Amino acid sequence: MTTVAVKPATMAQALTRAMRDAMAADPSVHVMGEDVGTLGGVFRVTDGLAKEFGEDRCTDTPLAEAGILGTAVGMAMYGLRPVVEMQFDAFAYPAFEQLISHVSRMRNRTRGRMPLPITVRIPYGGGIGGVEHHSDSSEAYYMATPGLHVVTPATVADAYGLLRQAIASDDPVVFLEPKRLYWSKDSWNPEQPTDVEPIGRAVVRRRGSSATLLTYGPSLPVCMEAAEAARSEGWDLEVVDLRSLVPFDDETVCASVRRTGRAVVVHESTGFGGPGGEIAARVTERCFHHLEAPVLRVAGFDIPYPPPMLERHHLPGVDRILDAVGRLQWEAEG
Amino acid sequence: MTVLEQRGAYQPSPPPAWQPRMDPAPLLPDAEPYRVLGTEAAAEADPDLLRRLYAQLVRGRRYNAQATALTKQGRLAVYPSSTGQEACEVAAALALEERDWLFPSYRDTLAVVARGVDPVEALTLLRGDWHTGYDPYEHRVAPLSTPLATQLPHAVGLAHAARLKGDDVVALAMVGDGGTSEGDFHEALNFAAVWQAPVVFLVQNNGFAISVPLAKQTAAPSLAHKAVGYGMPGRLVDGNDAVAVHEVLGDAVRRARAGGGPTLVEAVTYRVDAHTNADDATRYRGDAEVEAWRAHDPVQLLERELTGRGLLDEDGLAAARQDAEQMAADLRERMNRDPELNPMDLFDHVYAENTAQLREQRALLRAELEAEQGDQEGGLR
Ligand SMILES: Cc1ncc(C[n+]2csc(CCOP(=O)(O)OP(=O)(O)O)c2C)c(N)n1
Numbered sequence: 001m002t003t004v005a006v007k008p009a010t011m012a013q014a015l016t017r018a019m020r021d022a023m024a025a026d027p028s029v030h031v032m033g034e035d036v037g038t039l040g041g042v043f044r045v046t047d048g049l050a051k052e053f054g055e056d057r058c059t060d061t062p063l064a065e066a067g068i069l070g071t072a073v074g075m076a077m078y079g080l081r082p083v084v085e086m087q088f089d090a091f092a093y094p095a096f097e098q099l100i101s102h103v104s105r106m107r108n109r110t111r112g113r114m115p116l117p118i119t120v121r122i123p124y125g126g127g128i129g130g131v132e133h134h135s136d137s138s139e140a141y142y143m144a145t146p147g148l149h150v151v152t153p154a155t156v157a158d159a160y161g162l163l164r165q166a167i168a169s170d171d172p173v174v175f176l177e178p179k180r181l182y183w184s185k186d187s188w189n190p191e192q193p194t195d196v197e198p199i200g201r202a203v204v205r206r207r208g209s210s211a212t213l214l215t216y217g218p219s220l221p222v223c224m225e226a227a228e229a230a231r232s233e234g235w236d237l238e239v240v241d242l243r244s245l246v247p248f249d250d251e252t253v254c255a256s257v258r259r260t261g262r263a264v265v266v267h268e269s270t271g272f273g274g275p276g277g278e279i280a281a282r283v284t285e286r287c288f289h290h291l292e293a294p295v296l297r298v299a300g301f302d303i304p305y306p307p308p309m310l311e312r313h314h315l316p317g318v319d320r321i322l323d324a325v326g327r328l329q330w331e332a333e334g
Numbered sequence: 335m336t337v338l339e340q341r342g343a344y345q346p347s348p349p350p351a352w353q354p355r356m357d358p359a360p361l362l363p364d365a366e367p368y369r370v371l372g373t374e375a376a377a378e379a380d381p382d383l384l385r386r387l388y389a390q391l392v393r394g395r396r397y398n399a400q401a402t403a404l405t406k407q408g409r410l411a412v413y414p415s416s417t418g419q420e421a422c423e424v425a426a427a428l429a430l431e432e433r434d435w436l437f438p439s440y441r442d443t444l445a446v447v448a449r450g451v452d453p454v455e456a457l458t459l460l461r462g463d464w465h466t467g468y469d470p471y472e473h474r475v476a477p478l479s480t481p482l483a484t485q486l487p488h489a490v491g492l493a494h495a496a497r498l499k500g501d502d503v504v505a506l507a508m509v510g511d512g513g514t515s516e517g518d519f520h521e522a523l524n525f526a527a528v529w530q531a532p533v534v535f536l537v538q539n540n541g542f543a544i545s546v547p548l549a550k551q552t553a554a555p556s557l558a559h560k561a562v563g564y565g566m567p568g569r570l571v572d573g574n575d576a577v578a579v580h581e582v583l584g585d586a587v588r589r590a591r592a593g594g595g596p597t598l599v600e601a602v603t604y605r606v607d608a609h610t611n612a613d614d615a616t617r618y619r620g621d622a623e624v625e626a627w628r629a630h631d632p633v634q635l636l637e638r639e640l641t642g643r644g645l646l647d648e649d650g651l652a653a654a655r656q657d658a659e660q661m662a663a664d665l666r667e668r669m670n671r672d673p674e675l676n677p678m679d680l681f682d683h684v685y686a687e688n689t690a691q692l693r694e695q696r697a698l699l700r701a702e703l704e705a706e707q708g709d710q711e712g713g714l715r
Contacts, residue, residue, distance in 0.1 A: 056498055062528055067487050067521030074491025077476070078499070082491075094517070101481045102488070109465030109477055112683040147684055170686040200689065247689035 006189045011159045012182040015045050015121075017190050018163035019083060023053050029167060030075065031058040033068055033085030033121075042087055043123060043182055065095035069120065073102055076116040083167055089124040090133035096141070103172045104147030119166045119173050124152075125218040125268055127180035127315060129308040136305055137269035142174040143245050143278065150245040151199055152176040154220035156186035158243060161196030169199065178218035202249035204256060208238035211262035211328050214253060214279060216242040219266045219316060226321040235325055245275060253279075254286045261292040262328040268315055271299030293330030356565065363558035363570040367602045370577040371635045379577050381645045387424055387576045388640055389654050391633050394420035394444040396658035398607070400665050401443070401457065405611040409669050411462045414441045418606030421576035421632035422508075422538045424448050429534075429583035430506055435474045437489040437507040441538075442478065445508065449473050453661065454668045463673040482513040486522030486535065493531040493590075504532045504590045506583070512543025514557055523598065527564040532590035534583060535598045538573060540605035545618040561598035573603030574632040577639075604630075677703060 009017075023029045031049055033041070037060035040047030049058040061068050065086060072082035086092035092099075099120065107115045126135035142150045149171055153159040159177075166173035188194075197203055205220065206227050213223045220241050227237040240256050242249065257263045263283055265276040276297035283295050298316045306314045370376050398417045404410045416423055419441075427448035430436060438446050446456045450473045458467025459478050466477040476492075479485035489507035496503035513519060514537055526533045537557050541548060554560055561568030571582045579601055586597035604627035608615040615624075640646040646654075681688060681696040688696065 062521070062524050064521040064524065066518055067490075067525050070484065070487025070518060070521065071491030071494060071525050074488035074493070074505070075495040076491075077470070077488065078492045078495035080495045080498075097481065097484060097518070098487070101484055105465075106477070107685070108683045110470055110683075111464060111466070111679070113469045113471065114477075115686060149685070247685075248691065250690060 006187045008185045009156055009188045009190055010183050010185050011153070011156050011177075012043060012045050014156045014160040014188060014190070014193075015163055015177065016047055016049070017193070018160045018167070019046065019049060020052065021193075022083075022164055022167040023049065023057060026081065026167075027057075028079060029057075029081045029083060031083045031085070032061050032072065033059075034061060034063055034087050036060060036085050041085060043179065045121075045123075045177070045182070046085065065091060065093075066098050069095040069098040069103065069118075072118050073098065073106070073116060076118050077114060081117045081119075081167060083119045083121060086120060086122045088130075088134050089122055089136040089138050092120070092122050092138065095120075099142075099148070099172075099174075100145055104145045107171065108147060115170045116172050117167075117170050119163070119169075119175050121163075121175045121177060123179040123182070124176045125178050125180060126305060126311050127218060127268075129311070131308065132305070135311065137267065137300065139176055139245055139267075139269055140274050142176075143275060147172065148246060149173040149199055150176065151243065152178060152217035152245065153243065154178065154181065154217050154241050156184070156188045157194050158196050158241075160188070160190075160193045162199060162243065164193075165199050173199070176217060180218050181221070184221070197243070199244050200247040200249060201244065202240050202242045202252040204238060204252065205241045206237070206239040208236040209260060210234075210236045211264065211325055212238045212240055212253075212256045212260045213264050213266055213321065214240050214242060214256075214283075215266040216245065218268060222316065222318060223266050223321065226318045226325075229318055230322060230325055233322070233326075237325065242279075248279075248282070250282060250286060253283060257283050257287045257295075258290040261290055263287075263291075264296045264298055264321065264324045264328070266298045266316055266321055268300045270302045271297050272302040274299050293328045296324045296327060298324045358562050361562045361565070361567045363556060363561070363568040363600070367570045367572040368578050368582060369572040369575050370581060371575045371639050376577065376639055377643070379639075381643070383580070384577065384636065384640055384645060385650075387421075387428065387580060388633075388636050388646065389657065390424040390428065390448050391420050391576060391636060392654045393658045393661055394424055394448070395633055396655075396662045397444060397447065397453065397665070400662040401460075402607070402611060404457075404666070404669055407670075410457060410460045412610050412612060413460055414610045415607040416441050416444050416605075418627060418632065419538055419540055419573065419603045420444060421579055421636075422536065422573045422601045422603055425576050425579035425583055426506055426508060426536055429580055429587050430504065431587075433474070433501070433503050434587070435476065435489065435492055435503065435505045437476045437485045437492075437505060438478050439482070439485065439508055439510060439513065440478050440480050441510065442508050446475050446478065449475050451475055453665050457669065461669070461673065463675055464679070483509050483516035483518040483522070485509075486518055487525060489533050489535075490522050490526045490529070490531050490596075493526075493533045494529050497532055502532075502591050504534065504587050506534045506536060506587065508536045508538065510543060511537060511539040511541070511548055511551055511557060512546065513537075514560065515543075515551055523561070523564045523566070523596070526596040527566045530593070530595040532593075533596045534586040534590055535596065536583065537598070537600045538603055539600055540573075540603050542605060542609070542618070544609045544613065547618075556600055558598060558600035564598075566596045566598060569597060569599045571599060571601050573601030574627075574630050574635060576632055576636050603632075
């Protein structure tokens with residue numbers, strides 16, 4: 001038996017590795033975007049790909065998001081598998097028209113004859129002290145568009161596994177990369193990347209019995225920390241990492257909530273019109289008779305993303321999560 | 335005298351690193367739209383090509399009339415007629431080889447049909463039973479694009495991909511004069527020029543974007559001039575002269591295929607009918623203008639050439655008309671049948687594999703439909 005060295009790797013390294021392996025395995029995989037070639041992307045996630053595969057397969061495009069995604073549509077029509085990098089969350093908006101008017105519905109409008117296997121990678125979310133337009137959580141916009149898969153990893157293994165799956169998917173995938181987790185490290189064996197659950201499945205990251213925290217992406221580590229802190233208050237929290245917002249895993253989520261009887265949805269995105277509203281409604285519809293309290297939401301405020309010096313007030317932290325958990329003692333209050 | 339007017343006070347010189355990237359002169363369009371019909375050059379046009387163009391023009395004219403009639407009968411939700419613009423439509427389809435791709439906008443049904451797509455399938459979008467009736471891969475025709483100019487970057491991407499794969503495939507993308515104001519137009523032209531993608535952009539300048547005249551759309555000398563800023567040639571052509579459009583597009587397609595990069599072609603034409611059957615054109619233009627363009631009709635221009643040179647006699651003209659009549663009768667007959675709709679289609683083409691959410695919703699609709707059918711069969715209980 002050979003022993004494999006399990007080395008700590010960052011999420012960014014796992015993402016790079018995923019693209020590299022996908023490009024090596026399938027010549028139709030093309031990476032494109034602003035600064036992805038020589039520079040390796042502003043977060044260095046595409047580092048080395050242009051050198052290894054040539055500029056035709058890892059292409060520095062003109063500075064034009066609609067053009068990047070629009071040309072990717074044509075490339076996908078001709079049998080390529082474009083992996084598009086949008087430099088930052090708020091700079092993907094010029095490409096919205098292409099995403100919503102064409103990418104998401106090309107399969108549908110052509111009755112299945114013209115699927116578009118495009119992966120749109122978007123670094124998203126706050127917590128890195130970015131200036132305006134560098135910290136948006138735009139997942140609700142993508143979730144509201146039928147025809148797209150919306151995926152967001154929270155662990156190093158998922159970063160690799162989910163990105164490989166996204167690139168291999170015959171449907172367009174919006175792949176949201178929590179940029180504050182890019183440098184998070186984990187023991188991971190890049191020579192034998194572990195298989196992870198498929199897109200569409202949620203995973204219980206921590207078992208517990210008194211309430212469920214439903215979360216994803218950048219908020220997962222915060223929820224894990226909150227769960228640890230809650231022990232001293234006598235709460236044994238379960239933490240579910242959603243991983244995939246579309247398709248949504250009702251089964252895993254509801255199984256957990258039925259077991260614990262209480263749930264809090266946690267995300268950085270705004271609460272009003274945000275993903276938490278959809279998730280809370282689904283849980284209520286399916287688990288009403290198991291619920292001991294209303295499903296609560298801990299979300300970012302309903303404001304444009306704040307300037308860096310104020311973002312710590314906006315982002316849901318351990319204390320806000322614990323407050324919500326406290327409010328789950330509905331009967332006592334009611 | 336101001337400081338700047340003093341001799342030698344200010345001598346602008348280019349910054350040290352500046353040099354022109356290329357000589358723009360060869361990229362500039364001619365001052366006048368290029369024409370063949372009615373000039374001496376027409377005598378050299380291939381008789382076979384003239385006859386093929388003519389047959390398609392007559393068919394196209396008849397198709398526009400038939401489709402417009404179908405809107406009056408409620409068979410089509412809407413029809414944007416290309417009457418007066420048939421030369422552009424037909425030349426676009428005939429300038430391409432079989433392996434090439436066409437990227438049409440919503441007005442370009444005729445080009446789609448001339449490319450070989452079934453006339454009924456080409457109308458599916460406008461009839462409303464589905465968005466795209468045809469298989470884009472069968473005749474290499476992308477879906478008719480309703481959002482303006484958004485199909486242009488697709489054409490660039492496809493042409494680029496084909497070149498990367500070593501295929502000598504060209505993409506021809508069609509857009510209106512209004513569409514040239516959209517950001518996607520700019521991004522597509524820029525990508526195409528930077529990548530030297532084998533693409534031809536055909537702007538049908540038909541004078542109006544719904545009600546807005548060209549003067550309110552652009553301040554450029556011509557739309558073809560826009561090409562120069564991107565580093566590609568701009569060509570200006572009489573869009574009602576089928577032979578001229580075919581020639582200019584043919585040159586551009588050959589140039590693209592040979593690795594010469596993209597071209598922007600502006601065809602100057604006119605939309606004789608209203609924007610669609612739902613539009614009232616009298617609100618924004620006068621009869622005199624329309625009549626002047628009717629006198630420059632694409633079908634008559636070509637017909638004059640063919641009969642003048644003795645390439646088509648009365649019998650030939652009658653045969654072309656009869657062929658078009660037959661096509662129209664067939665179209666009418668097939669469009670008057672109710673399309674067979676399958677509500678389950680609603681769920682079947684959203685993802686490669688349905689999500690749990692869609693499976694649930696699909697089951698709900700199926701149950702509703704079954705209950706409906708049961709009600710009908712059993713009558714009112
Ligand atoms: C992105 C977008 N904005 C607005 C419209 C609504 N619209 C449909 S046709 C049209 C005018 C288009 O004019 P032009 O590009 O000149 O083409 P033409 O109709 O003359 O063929 C407008 C504004 C649209 N289809 N897409």
